[in-house]
Amino acid sequence: MTLRIGNASGFYGDRFDAVREMLTGGEVDVLTGDYLAELTMLILGRDRLKDPSAGYARTFLRQLEECLGLAHERGVRIVANAGGLNPAGLADAVRELADRLGLPVRVAHVEGDDLTGAYPGSLTAHAYLGGFGIAACLDAGADVVVTGRVTDAALVSGPAAAHFGWAPTEYDRLAGAVVAGHVLECGTQATGGNYAFFQEVGGRDLTRPGFPLAEVHEDGSCVITKHPGTGGLVDVGTVTAQLLYETGGARYAGPDVTARLDTVRVRQDGPDRVRIEGVRGEAPPPTLKVGRTRLGGFRNEVVFVLTGLGIEDKAALVREQMTRALATRPPAEVRWELARTDHPDAATEETASALLRLVVRDPDQEAVGRALSGAAIELALASYPGFHVTAPPGKGSPYGVFEASYVERGAVEQVAVLPDGRRVPVPSAPGTRALEPVPEPAPPAPPPQGPTRRAPLGHVVGARSGDKGGDANVGVWARSEEAWRWLAHTLTVDRFRALLPETADLTVVRHTLPNLRALNFVVEGVLGAGVAAQHRFDPQAKALGEWLRSRHLDIPETLL
Incomplete structure (x- = not known):
């Protein structure tokens, strides 16, 4: 039994036609949309100052005006975090739209994330909720579920938990869905967008990549793919790049589960199909993140x-x-x-x-x-x-x-507001586990010695970088075992700092993910107070990885 979950938005402002493209391009059971980023919450907060009834992503409503009938006709359920600061207001607007279009669409929403009143001086303060509020709405028959601040991956893990009936303690299954959600969350970044090796995908049209799909299985494994005939590509490289995007250590913590990124295994499963399996999960941490x-x-x-x-x-x-x-x-x-x-x-x-x-x-x-x-x-x-x-x-x-803080789970009361108006409390995780760093694994065998040549690092490895508040991450991966052995021994923290002098006085932490042949570097404080403060030339560190790939060092000729 497979659940096909598609994505139609990676940020507020993404390709408007993507909802229609995903509904008409092939089979899909659930269509998700991620509209919220740290900067978006600030923008919506300023909107709400001018108009208390605002605070949600209006683009989503315009997309539904074109496509809600199509989704209803095809039996596709829609789950989006476009509710932003006002999920109840967006849910009402969707109901009004459905009534105007004459569609018997059942709408539900998730709330409880708004903690602004507890943080004086904040424009917005919202806890990151998990997927079980979404699951409760879907279990009650909702056709459209809108949320406020949930984790990006919850848009996938919630529908998967509802479809397969997963219990909150089935951590491996939940972790697999979280990883699938992390791959989908940024839309076409999983299908060739912003891809380090874009010059090597001969015969593929990267001018308009298709949006990604995850075929999620009952055991939590999945296959990442896209609709037939759409642009871009799905291969181990594009999926690995997105797995590394905006992550930290091997433990990827969320409200429902902590996914172990060091257990993720990816392999090509046919043209434009990448299988993700082996993901292990642990109980989530005892606190929730508040943005x-x-x-x-x-x-x-x-x-x-x-x-x-x-x-x-x-x-x-x-x-x-x-x-x-x-x-x-x-x-x-x-x-x-x-x-x-x-x-x-x-x-x-x-x-x-x-x-x-x-x-x-x-x-x-x-x-x-x-x-x-x-x-x-x-x-x-x-x-x-x-x-x-x-x-x-x-x-x-x-x-x-933007500032991140953490609260005890008991301070947050997640509520699923069902299609019939009933308000159902969503229990917190039944168990928790303190978040601890994973010990550095043993390095692979050193590469054999041989002649080297001065060349850009990017001739051998890919990279993707992004922002997490004031920090940035740079994920670097190799495409062969020989290149991985060289990378693991060569790109130390000291070498990283030397290649990127702007990081020389900052704390840099290296995390090793052998299954992905990858290193993930977290650079603390490089973005100051976050993207909205525009602290540096590249305020979201989107090109930090490409700068690293452009730097020259001595590389074994066998790799070149």
Whole structure:
């Protein structure tokens, strides 16, 4: 018995037509959509300040207006976390839509995640719930289930638990579904999107990858695939990349189960089919994660263009001028970054130019607005030769801060609001286990010695990186046993820091996942206060892995 679960959204703003594509492209039993990210919660929080009835992903409602009849006709159940901060409001809106369309659709929602009242000063504070609230709604006959802040993987584990009747203590099965959900959650990242080896998939159309499906089995194993004829590809590499995305150690903790990523086994199971099996699970930790957002203050920036000769001296001059101009009321935080995009003897003015970025932050909008704008513009005729900026600074915009904390499970009362209006409490996990690091496994045998050549790391390994609050992860994997032996012995924490100097003063933790031939590096604090604070050039660390792959080191010629 197989449950086919498809995904039609990896973030708020993903491909609008994906819901229709998934409903018409092939067989699917449950269609999920992930609309919530840390930044999205902040955006929805600001929406709710303007309109208390807002707070959910309106795109989802527009997608249903086109496709709810199609889903009902085909018997596809829909589960999405598009409820955001207001799942009850979205559920009501879906009911009104169904009535207007004349469809007998049963709608339910999950609530209880909102803890904002317990965190003064927070714009939003929401606990990450698991999948059993979703399961209760489906067991009661719901055709559409909307939730607030659940884990991304709960969108898959909840329907699987309902379909197969899993008990809360069947940890291996639940863990398998969580892993399947983690692969699906970011949509086309599992089918060739953002893939390190995209240049090597000859004959495959990566311009419009199809969205992924998981064929989940009763024992918790699954096959990742996609609808026939859709773009992209599903292979061990694309699935491994997504397994490593935004994870930490070997224990992947969730509200219902802790999945052991070091037990995951993947293998090709035919064209565009990858089997995931062997996943072991453990009791979840005794606390639930709470994601909190707040307004951190105001942010502004100006980018000075430095052209031709004397780039460093030009940068030093304008930096000194701006420092003096802002001395009366300096912003609370000032960051300068010089990007040497210039080339010697360049054939175009743009390629002869470097970019000097000044970013300021302060609780007071005036300190980053008019003061910065005036100081920069007044230098137009009084600074380095060739002075100009990419755009004049504005008045400053608010930025957000994401913080994670943890609460005892008893502080959170998850409730499934069924199609008939009944409110059913969802019990917490029957058992828990403290989250502890998995001991580092024994390394593989060292690779044989031989001649080496200086080359980019990415000629041998793939990588994918992403954000978790203020931290970033960089997952790196090898595609052969020989390359894995070399990678495991070569890419130490010290080597990682040397290759990425921006991490040199930060805490970097390496985790080893031999079954995936992978290393996962967690870089603590590299993103400051999270994506909404735009702490660095790449605020979500999406390209950190590609930077690592571009760095050169001595690589055995046999691997090249």
